[in-house]
Amino acid sequence: MRMATKINKDFRKGCKCKKSKCVKLYCDCFAGEFYCGEDCSCTECFNRVEYEDTVEVAREKIKVRDPLAFDPKIHPVVQSTRSHNEGGNQVMPIVGKHRKGCTCKNSMCFQLYCECYKANVGCSVGCRCEGCKNGFGIKGEYNVYNAPQTMRAINEKPNDCENTKLELTRLEFSPPESGYLQSSTPLTSHGNDTSRTESYFNPSPISAISGVIGTSTREFDIGPLNQQSYTYVDQSMDNQLTPGEINEMLDWNPNETLIYTTVNNTTQYIK
DNA sequence: GAGTTTGAAACT
DNA sequence: CAGTTTCAAACTC
Ligand SMILES: [Zn+2]
Ligand SMILES: [Zn+2]
Ligand SMILES: [Zn+2]
Ligand SMILES: [Zn+2]
Ligand SMILES: [Zn+2]
Ligand SMILES: [Zn+2]
Numbered sequence: 703m704r705m706a707t708k709i710n711k712d713f714r715k716g717c718k719c720k721k722s723k724c725v726k727l728y729c730d731c732f733a734g735e736f737y738c739g740e741d742c743s744c745t746e747c748f749n750r751v752e753y754e755d756t757v758e759v760a761r762e763k764i765k766v767r768d769p770l771a772f773d774p775k776i777h778p779v780v781q782s783t784r785s786h787n788e789g790g791n792q793v794m795p796i797v798g799k800h801r802k803g804c805t806c807k808n809s810m811c812f813q814l815y816c817e818c819y820k821a822n823v824g825c826s827v828g829c830r831c832e833g834c835k836n837g838f839g840i841k842g843e844y845n846v847y848n849a850p851q852t853m854r855a856i857n858e859k860p861n862d863c864e865n866t867k868l869e870l871t872r873l874e875f876s877p878p879e880s881g882y883l884q885s886s887t888p889l890t891s892h893g894n895d896t897s898r899t900e901s902y903f904n905p906s907p908i909s910a911i912s913g914v915i916g917t918s919t920r921e922f923d924i925g926p927l928n929q930q931s932y933t934y935v936d937q938s939m940d941n942q943l944t945p946g947e948i949n950e951m952l953d954w955n956p957n958e959t960l961i962y963t964t965v966n967n968t969t970q971y972i973k
Numbered sequence: 974g975a976g977t978t979t980g981a982a983a984c985t
Numbered sequence: 986c987a988g989t990t991t992c993a994a995a996c997t998c
Binding site for chain 3 (some may be wrong): 717718719720721722726728729730809813814815820
């Protein structure tokens with residue numbers, strides 16, 4: 703099964719390293735396991751194919767110190783799900799968490815100095831930032847960007863929709879404090895096109911007022927064992943209200959239980 | 974472009 | 986681990 707390919711728009715702009723010789727993690731090219739290219743204006747660069755042995759030694763040395771050094775820094779957070787076929791489930795990571803978290807002291811996490819902000823993700827429990835003002839999610843604040851990792855998707859038929867093609871995907875998770883949140887999105891059938899754009903509903907109360915916050919375009923593939931896989935072509939966040947602003951508008955208290963369903967594009971609060 | 978600020982990476 | 990230094994990018998002017 704092929705893994706999803708991330709397309710980073712700012713990908714590979716070229717480094718300007720002077721002292722690291724581009725064989726330390728200071729160099730973004732090296733850190734991303736890329737050789738330096740034409741766009742780089744580095745000095746005494748060893749991060750080139752002709753020095754591949756040197757590069758390999760340098761990589762291994764760093765891996766001894768930290769085996770995860772070259773792993774992705776941003777881990778996806780499952781925040782939306784939709785059924786695609788009988789019993790099938792596709793989950794889409796839109797947002798993520800920084801693996802280590804940041805340690806910002808003076809930039810308040812709203813400048814590109816902050817690795818979380820730079821990666822378009824909110825600060826999470828792993829961050830040790832001070833005075834966090836990360837617009838994607840403030841550390842400790844309960845919002846979709848700080849979504850807990852314990853999430854599961856449950857597909858079921860709504861009570862009075864037995865004879866329809868409607869199916870509900872219920873996303874459940876336990877908020878950090880207490881409470882219980884449910885979100886439902888109606889099943890939609892899909893055609894034979896291999897590339898398409900889908901909209902996803904946020905599992906938090908954000909969907910109650912703004913609906914779509916993220917879109918993705920992806921290409922489907924049928925791999926060995928008839929497994930469905932896909933490659934991301936593009937992802938974007940449309941609604942740029944911060945989670946904090948949205949939660950404030952909703953007067954949403956994470957300690958309260960909120961249950962609602964969305965059927966035929968109508969949101970109904972159960973209580 | 975030069976100089977400053979910043980926080981991750983590297984080092985002790 | 987913690988404290989310090991090094992480093993390249995982000996930022997400012
Ligand atoms: Zn470099
Ligand atoms: Zn480079
Ligand atoms: Zn280089
Ligand atoms: Zn930060
Ligand atoms: Zn952070
Ligand atoms: Zn922060």
